[in-house]
Amino acid sequence: MKTKTFRRYQAQEIEAKWQKRWEETGLYKTVQDPSRPKYYALTMLPYTSGDLHIGHWYAMAPSDARARFHRMKGYNVFFPVGFDAFGLPAENAAIERCIHPHKWTMGNIEHMRKQLRSMGAMWAWDREAITCLPEYYKWTQWFFLKFYERGLAYKKWAPVDFCPRCNTTLAREQVWGEDRHCERCGTQVIKKDLEQWFLRITNYSEELLDGLEEIDWPERVKAMQQNWIGRSEGAQVVFRAEAGDDIEVFTTRPDTLWGATFMVLAPEHPLVDKLTAEPRRESVQAYKFQASRQSEIERLSAERDKTGVFIGAYAVNPVNGERVPIWIADYVMMTYGTGAIMAVPGHDERDFAFAIRYGLPIIPVIARPDAVAKSLVFPGSVQDMHAFADQLRDAGIDFSAAPVGSLGDGLFVMLQGEEQIDHYVDMMREELQPNNWNEVVGARWAFIFADGVRAFDSVEADREILARCQALYPAVRQYRTLMEMLHSLPFYRDILFHAEYGTMINSGAFSGTPGDRAKGAVTEWLAERGIGGPQVNYRLRDWLISRQRYWGSPIPIIYCEECGIVPVPYQDLPVLLPDDAQFMPTGESPLRYHQGFLNAACPRCGQPAERETDTMDTFVCSSWYHYAYVSPYYDGDVPFDPEVGRYWLPVDQYTGGIEHATMHLMYTRFFTKVMRDLGLVDFDEPMLRLFNQGIILGEDNEKMSKSRGNVVNPDDYVATLGADAVRAFLMFIGPWHLGGSWSSTGIEGTHRFVNRMWSLVLEEPPPPGEAPPADAIAALRRMTHKTIARVTADMHSFKFNTMLAALMEFNNYLVKAKETSVYATAAWDDAIRSLILMVAPVMPHLAEELWEQIGGQYSVHTRPWPQWDEELAADEVITLVVQVNGHVRARLTVPAETTEEQARAAALDNPNVRRHIEGRQVLKMIYVPGRLVSVVVR
């Protein structure tokens, strides 16, 4: 069968041939063509690490395939690429290897361009942008100035996260994990008090949240951004310290205000020093010191035990005039809300733990929605334990008898509902022995004494009842509050505290307010009385962009002794990085020690002044790179050509990893909103659709890392099997959004596919046979059109794995069909052409070569995507499944146009079906057209 002229597929030769040809003919040159709908497909730009690893391929190759698909579908597709070129590794290389960051970076880019070319992707190289070039960062600085003008860039002293290894500050979202390590190098961060530049992203909190609704992004990313923004609705309340200072707190539970029995400030709260009473000053200072160290040292060892100290001052609870002590504790964060809380130990788990530990009063102010109460009947507290137990049983009350310490058997009573509780209290009042008491806790808070029942409903009641109990039972003297006493009994522990909404109790005039109205009613009342009101709080913090490093865009600011902070005038941009800086790991920017850079004339008064030496977080550069792409290094008044921007923007489809959910993807949305406010764009969101690919793992199903030795180098496979086989395999591994693991044997599958398709199209045909029967032609057409439908749908919905499965099936089908007489018919030619066209986005080189070999017009990548015809794709015969009581009993091959009557009859006529319904009564039959007949028998 094999002939002398047939040559096996030579990937290297053919891939190189077409890459060269594509470049020469400008196949991927960007054109503005108003006659076609535009499609801006973007994949997250790579960092210039120097080497394109398999993860890059995994992110880029499927994106490229989909961009190509859209091009064939008739869109004018823009698929640009560039480099995120500023950042620490370049500078670290400079320190370690004495190579200038610029040189290191540009060398890496050179190498990465080669690797990117080997992928055979349709990159718009004519729009490449590199963020570290002055022509680029001029505009990054321009943005900074615009932000500054609008009050969106500001400088402040703040305790900031600092990576001691990278020697720079980090934004909050660049600090990862429970141990708070640096996102880049993994070193644990420390806190440093530094004056830093921030971008006021919090001005857009609400809009960043609302905007999520209008974009087609994965739920996962939206959820992460929602959580990160962390909107919570509640109330602001002002407590007045006895010294006269107002302490503002934020609470989501204003309905629990009457239960606020103390306050807690963050140790760094500005009022702490002022309010601390002299006798407490020493211990407060000690605690503050320890708290500040704690964030530096290992926080894991803190074990989350609640600790704190009383500062010796009091405030007044504005709703009931109660005097409440003020504490500081490290479980209150200065970075959230106001850095101060009203503590409601009855209904907040942390406050509860704190109050129990320090003996602070705990008063329940919200009824239990489950109406469950408990009571422990102590041995000897009723006359006759057995008789009392009988009474409980008669009343239908749930209880169990068990020993209480060494005191003998007691009764552990579980009560449910008001009626039962009332009944129990009555019974207990009858039976209680003198010099004893009994308590009901949970849905009711009552202490039953010989002379009557005392409700536990206030701090005074707490004190009084506790005193009586201590008088009756001296062992109780070790407890400072009733709750502490109750908490000492394990039986009660689960019922002393709850955080549900419920009817307000012990709350003055508000007592009885139902849980669904309580929050609103109290908030309104606070506002009326001028002591608080509704408030929305966000978790989102402003974006810290100062970095104490050299290899970033300088912040265009000059400090003048006379004029203060002076922005660099626009015409002086860019503020260039000097290329002769000294790289030393000092913890300060090398620019600090570069006199030529540091010293400048004040743009306002002309006097000697100093430049800002911090550079910008690289995420600032990448927040607008997709705008730069439309007209890189634009030389106009704005960062990109407005006319070109109007044509291409916004991004239609963005793809990339999930790791940027709360960083890049948040920042770039923020930038776009500011750009809109600046009049640069007329839309609200930068990327209309987003798709996150998963992570490619090593052969062993573990993350690829040098230490594991499981890193896959795509170059090796490209050199041996060709880029097309690598591209196809990456798409074939599994659902793109779930990621998958590399397999050096698995890639053989797509490699064989390449070869099988090659010989299918080019290997010598079989000897001519007889004219094919009409149904063989129809079957071939059916397969062709079905495959087109499947591949088109899968390509559309990112199901690259099943798309390749469909292509492989089609190829396998054609390999078999080639042996028959359908070869050399028009249907055959259509099939082969369709196959090549459909394969083109996935394996662009193979497709282009085969297309040329069958006499197709250059280039296959500009041919229209094949269409399918429903009628041609329709089956002539179908397999009808027959179930009896849900079990498959027969598979019938019937014509597609079989009627329901015929289907039922055929089903009942099948011998195996007959065997299973014999002697039974047919109750009903369900018919699903084209699929099955389900017979139900008894």
Added chain:
RNA sequence: GGGGCGGUGGCGGAACGGCAGACGCUGCGGACUUAAAAUCCGCUGGACCUAGGUCCAUGAGGGUUCGAGUCCCUCCCGCCCUACCA
């Protein structure tokens, strides 16, 4: 604690509520070859078996349905994000 994503053969994975395991890898058997590689052809979840079938199988257990991998409830396990968030 909160949020998200998963759990299907030896492996990666398919499966509008309707034939579980498409496609591929691996393995086994065969063809070609002096031999090997490559290529091609079979078989490849388990157990029965009268060879026509039957039963068991999609993390566990319930439920809805003529019918559940798919929908609902309870639980278990894994991964990711987030977290004293007031």
